[in-house]
Amino acid sequence: xxxxxxxxxxxxxxxxxxxxxxxxxxxxxxxxxxxxxxxxxxxxxxxxxxxxxxxxxxxxxxxxxxxxxxxxxxxxxxxxxxxxxxxxxxxxxxxxxxxxxxxxxxxxxxxxxxxxxxxxxxxxxxxxxxxxxxxxxxxxxxxxxxx
Amino acid sequence: xxxxxxxxxxxxxxxxxxxxxxxxxxxxxxxxxxxxxxxxxxxxxxxxxxxxxxxxxxxxxxxxxxxxxxxxxxxxxxxxxxxxxxxxxxxxxxxxxxxxxxxxxxxxxxxxxxxxxxxxxxxxxxxxxxx
Numbered sequence: 001x002x003x004x005x006x007x008x009x010x011x012x013x014x015x016x017x018x019x020x021x022x023x024x025x026x027x028x029x030x031x032x033x034x035x036x037x038x039x040x041x042x043x044x045x046x047x048x049x050x051x052x053x054x055x056x057x058x059x060x061x062x063x064x065x066x067x068x069x070x071x072x073x074x075x076x077x078x079x080x081x082x083x084x085x086x087x088x089x090x091x092x093x094x095x096x097x098x099x100x101x102x103x104x105x106x107x108x109x110x111x112x113x114x115x116x117x118x119x120x121x122x123x124x125x126x127x128x129x130x131x132x133x134x135x136x137x138x139x140x141x142x143x144x145x146x147x
Numbered sequence: 148x149x150x151x152x153x154x155x156x157x158x159x160x161x162x163x164x165x166x167x168x169x170x171x172x173x174x175x176x177x178x179x180x181x182x183x184x185x186x187x188x189x190x191x192x193x194x195x196x197x198x199x200x201x202x203x204x205x206x207x208x209x210x211x212x213x214x215x216x217x218x219x220x221x222x223x224x225x226x227x228x229x230x231x232x233x234x235x236x237x238x239x240x241x242x243x244x245x246x247x248x249x250x251x252x253x254x255x256x257x258x259x260x261x262x263x264x265x266x267x268x269x270x271x272x273x274x275x276x277x278x
Contacts, residue, residue: 024170026222026224054219057222095177099175128192
């Protein structure tokens, strides 16, 4: 039916397929006003931000970036991210397409106001930098027991 | 990153049907040639080796990858540059390339494909004789 099925283990595939749909639905394009710090499609690195009641997750799609070059800072709820990605060609090669970003980059993202700048974690895997920021506890919804 | 709706006009019937059902991201690529072959580099952030599929179908080279992202329960989107997790891009090969000897490697979300040229089309230095 679909040729992309052939390359994957089907049991595992079903599991990832569910996850994929979940993610595609969640981050799907819903129109609406443009974020003031949003960037044009194709800008490197692309960024997604998700929020749950306890934490804020930032996904930076920075394929090929040197993790050591990444500089992350959080001032109140303003996340600034900079780094470098080199895509130099070998000497004497003839280039046909150069679509991949080459050089240094900087992005600024507004996070929800209740993030705790002291509780930040960052991990880089398969070209995605995943930054997790905890939200301040006093602002989290609390369940009130009815006696 | 952009999706691949524009592929409808350029690719085969099967791809058209897929494009209507699924949104694919079109990875940015660098393509360059040296005397021994052609190299393609593609940005596939979030794609690990086991979620990558590189196929040669006749004269076409098809690259597909699935980005896997860990998401906590109860998460809602606040901002999204990327609104799909599947990458796809295809290339028409040229017959002087050895399609059976293409090598693929993925590192930090960057795929490198190396396509060697057949030995008979690699440049040879031609000696000039006489004076």
